[in-house]
Amino acid sequence: MGKVVNICLLDARKATEQSLSNITELENIGSLIYSDTTASLISSIKKINIGSMVKIDEDESIDYMTENGKAVIDEALLEEVDNKLFVLVNGVCEIKEMPKELFKEKIHSMTVNGLVICPESLKSVVSIKSKINGLTIALKEGHRFIDDTVLLNETFIVKQVNAKLTIEKLVAIDKIDEDSFNESIEHIQILDELVITKGNLKILRKTTDNLEEVELTIVPDNSVFKEGTVEINSATIKFYDGESLVVDGKLVIKDVAPEELRKHITSIYSDKVFCDEELFETVKELCNNSNVKIMNNNDIHNNGKLIIDKNYLLGLEGKVAIDNNGKLVIDESVTLEVAKDKIKNITNKGLLKADTSVLSGIPIINHGKLSPIDNTDEKQENNIIYENMLVLEL
C-alpha cells in the first residue's frame, strides 16, 4: 500500500485495477486525468490537494503542455498542434490575441495554478475551458500588462508612446506634468491599488476608468515613496525634510526622539510599522492611528523557521516576547522552568511546536496552530510509489 506524491500531471485514463492496486493515496497532484472507465477505480483512492480533475475519453489523443514558470499560448503554437492540447501551468499563463474558434478547437482544457493573462475577447472561452486557481486578468484591447508596482514619474512617462496600460499597483506621488502625461499615456487600468496625491488624481481621472474598484490611498503632495524594509533611526532621519512617508513594506523606527521624528516626518502611510515603546504615541499619531506595533530590542520576530533551545534562552538577558508568523520549535531541552523564566509571552500566528508542559505553562496568544513535539512524527515512513514527476501515466 502506498502513495503517489507531487506529480504535475497524472494521466489515469488507462489505469487498471491491477495498476492501482497498491495505491491508497494521491497527494499534491496538479491535474488528475481520468476516463469514464477509470472514474470508479480512482474514486476509492484518498485524494489530497488535487489541482483539477479532468475527464477525457481514454481513446482521445491529447497533447500535454506543462510549464512551471511562464507559458505563452499564441496562434502559431496552436496551429502547430495536431491533437487537442491539455495545458497545465504553475505560474503565469499568457494567452495572446487569436481567433476564438482556434482556441476552442485546439485547447481541450487548462489548469492554471497562478495567473492567467488573456485578451478580454477570449475571457469567456478561457474561463469555460479552464480550471484556474488564481487570478485572471482580462486585458482590454491594445493594453499592456505590467506585473509590478509602477512609479509614475517623468522617467516612466517619457518611455511611453500612446500607451494603454494595465497595472497592478500604481504609485503616483511625484509631481506629474499634465501635458507630458496626456501625450504619452492614453489609458490606464489599475487592478489593485493606487497611491496618489490629490494633484495627480485630477490628471489621472481622465485616463483611468475604474477608480471605484481599486484600493485608493490619497497622500499629501510632498510625499516620499519607499519599498521593502525601511529603517528610520538617528542617522537616517536627517534625510527627511518635513515630508510624508509612504512605505510599501515594513517600516522600523527606533532611536529617535519623538520631537525629532515630528520635525522631519509629517505623516506616515504603511501597513506594517514597528517602533520603540517611547515613540509609540507619536508614531500612532503620524500614522493616523493605524496598525503600529511596539518593538523591544529583546523581542523575537519569526517569519521563517526558528528552533530555540535551552542554551539560547539561558544566554538572553531578561525575558523575551516572541511574535511567531512562521514555524517556531521550542526543542525538548527547554524545560517549563526555563521557558517561564525567559519567555514573557508568545503571539503565534504560525505553527508553534513545543513540549506540552511548555505549551500549557507559558502565556500564548494563539491565532495559528499549536502542536506538541512528537518524535514519532519524523520516524514515520511513507511508502511512496511515485513522486516528483512532471507527467505520470498509470
Added chain:
Amino acid sequence: MIYNVYEQYHKEFIRYAKSLVKRKEDAFDIVQDAYVKALEREEMFDNMNDYEIKGWFFRVIKNTFIDNFRKNKKIVFCEDESIITRETNMETDIYFNDMIDILPEDLKELIKLKYVDGLNSRQIGELQKVSPSTIRNRLSLAINKLRDGGYVNG
C-alpha cells in the same frame, strides 16, 4: 524554501485571496492558514521548485476558502421549480462552480440551466428535447450527488 516563496509572492497570494473574500482581514487569514498548512508539511516541498510551490499555495488558498465556505454556509437547493435559493454573490459563485465540478458534464449543464439561468423543467426539457419529468428526475439525481458529496444541505 517555502519561506522564501511565501515572502516573495505574499502580495500575490493576498491579492488572490482578496478576490475570493470581501474583507481584507479574511484574505490575510486564508493566506496565513495556507502558510501554516505548508509549515506542517515542509518536507513535501523539498523536491519542488519555486513555481510548483507557488502553484501549491494558489491551490491551497482556494481550497481553504472553499472549506471555510462549506463549513459556514452550505448552499440549499430548493427543488420547487419556482424558487431559486442560490444566493447571488461572488463567494457563492466561486463555491458553486467548484461544487458542480464533481458532476458529470450533462448534470453540470442541467444544474447551470436551472440554478444559474433560472429555467424551469419544461423550458430545459424543450431545449434538450426530453420530457419535463425526465429533467426533474435528472435534477434530483444531480442534487443527490451533491448531497452525497457534502455540498448541499437537507
